[in-house]
Amino acid sequence: MNIIYKEGKENTDYSQVRTFLEAQASVKKSFDEEAVKSLIGNSTYVLGAYDDEKLVAFIRVLSDEYEWTLISDYGIFPEYENQGIGETLINKVTDRFKGHEIFAYTSPETISVFEGQGFFRSKNAFTYSGTDDSELDDSISNSTYFLPLGYRYENEFYPVVGDFPQGIKSKATISAEDVKYTDSAINVDYNRVNEILSVAFGGHERDINVTRGAFENSQYYEFAFDKDKLIGCARAVSDCKTQGFILNVAIDPGYQGIHLGWNIVTKLAEQMKGQNIFLNTHPGGVGFYNRRGFRRNKTALLYPAHPDMPPEIAKGFILPAGYRFVDETL
Numbered sequence: 663m664n665i666i667y668k669e670g671k672e673n674t675d676y677s678q679v680r681t682f683l684e685a686q687a688s689v690k691k692s693f694d695e696e697a698v699k700s701l702i703g704n705s706t707y708v709l710g711a712y713d714d715e716k717l718v719a720f721i722r723v724l725s726d727e728y729e730w731t732l733i734s735d736y737g738i739f740p741e742y743e744n745q746g747i748g749e750t751l752i753n754k755v756t757d758r759f760k761g762h763e764i765f766a767y768t769s770p771e772t773i774s775v776f777e778g779q780g781f782f783r784s785k786n787a788f789t790y791s792g793t794d795d796s797e798l799d800d801s802i803s804n805s806t807y808f809l810p811l812g813y814r815y816e817n818e819f820y821p822v823v824g825d826f827p828q829g830i831k832s833k834a835t836i837s838a839e840d841v842k843y844t845d846s847a848i849n850v851d852y853n854r855v856n857e858i859l860s861v862a863f864g865g866h867e868r869d870i871n872v873t874r875g876a877f878e879n880s881q882y883y884e885f886a887f888d889k890d891k892l893i894g895c896a897r898a899v900s901d902c903k904t905q906g907f908i909l910n911v912a913i914d915p916g917y918q919g920i921h922l923g924w925n926i927v928t929k930l931a932e933q934m935k936g937q938n939i940f941l942n943t944h945p946g947g948v949g950f951y952n953r954r955g956f957r958r959n960k961t962a963l964l965y966p967a968h969p970d971m972p973p974e975i976a977k978g979f980i981l982p983a984g985y986r987f988v989d990e991t992l
């Protein structure tokens with residue numbers, strides 16, 4: 663055995679990746695050449711392990727290159743397991759994207775591989791299933807991957823974030839029908855986007871360069887306007903083919919509580935129809951997503967940007983190391 667790691671799209675054997683993804687898929691899938699070109703071409707990072715010339719393990723990543731990263735395909739052929747190859751792939755990703763919140767959603771069998779490399783099970787990850795839940799693919803909409811609609815953990819943690827809906831009436835003075843939306847980021851005022859993100863997420867100052875750069879590295883957008891005033895935003899990083907993740911959903915606090923958040927998220931998801939749509943929120947955002955249209959993920963993992971989070975904060979985001987659901991026999 664002679665394992666060689668090859669990083670980068672230019673060093674990737676597309677035709678072997680195609681066969682590999684088809685073999686690895688938990689749900690039977692086939693990819694045409696164009697699809698593989700697109701999902702590798704639109705990935706931020708790809709890495710393969712080859713035994714001489716044969717692809718034996720693979721990982722790819724979607725990232726905004728600033729704050730958020732999603733491992734969107736990871737797999738290894740069974741005869742190459744337990745030799746440190748999978749672990750090396752994951753480590754190379756956590757090194758390359760150090761300082762980001764790194765997510766993965768994986769098959770139940772691979773959870774312990776990720777846990778061994780510093781990942782924790784995420785409590786607040788969701789998959790968008792379409793406003794009509796019947797759109798959730800039957801083969802995955804079972805208890806292996808998803809928690810029941812509206813699921814709450816016993817020790818759920820509810821910090822106060824933003825003004826709504828902690829018992830405060832919406833401050834909005836306009837009607838939701840008067841709000842205009844656009845999916846284009848051309849001419850968007852990133853200073854205003856930065857301001858909305860800052861006030862919506864508890865008033866913390868944000869670096870405008872991070873906001874602008876992260877939005878510019880995204881593929882899908884929704885912005886909401888009251889006349890010329892930007893009042894809400896959301897974006898998604900995606901391979902534009904199979905997977906994407908929703909980020910920075912925020913409504914100006916003066917306009918929260920009139921369904922603009924819901925509209926913006928469903929419009930964004932509509933643009934990504936047919937893709938697996940992932941998102942990871944914070945404890946205060948769970949109630950917003952934990953309803954028809956979203957399913958709380960059971961097999962999502964998080965490699966935190968700040969592994970030294972105080973335990974009272976961490977418990978809102980991640981499950982204790984080695985946590986298993988009662989119906990799991992992993």
Ligand SMILES: CC(C)(COP(=O)(O)OP(=O)(O)OC[C@H]1O[C@@H](n2cnc3c(N)ncnc32)[C@H](O)[C@@H]1OP(=O)(O)O)[C@@H](O)C(=O)NCCC(=O)NCCS
Pocket residue numbers: 823824826827862863909910911912913914917918919920921922923924925942943944946947948949950
């Ligand atoms: C979360 C946020 C985007 C929601 O937007 P919004 O326009 O205020 O919410 P909507 O009016 O669309 O709410 C849709 C539904 O979710 C409920 N809801 C909204 N926020 C909620 C929350 N934090 N917890 C529980 N339920 C919530 C609403 O009551 C409403 O319920 P209904 O359909 O029964 O009337 C907005 O409050 C916000 O910007 N918050 C701060 C930033 C943030 O947390 N973003 C999400 C993180 S990924």
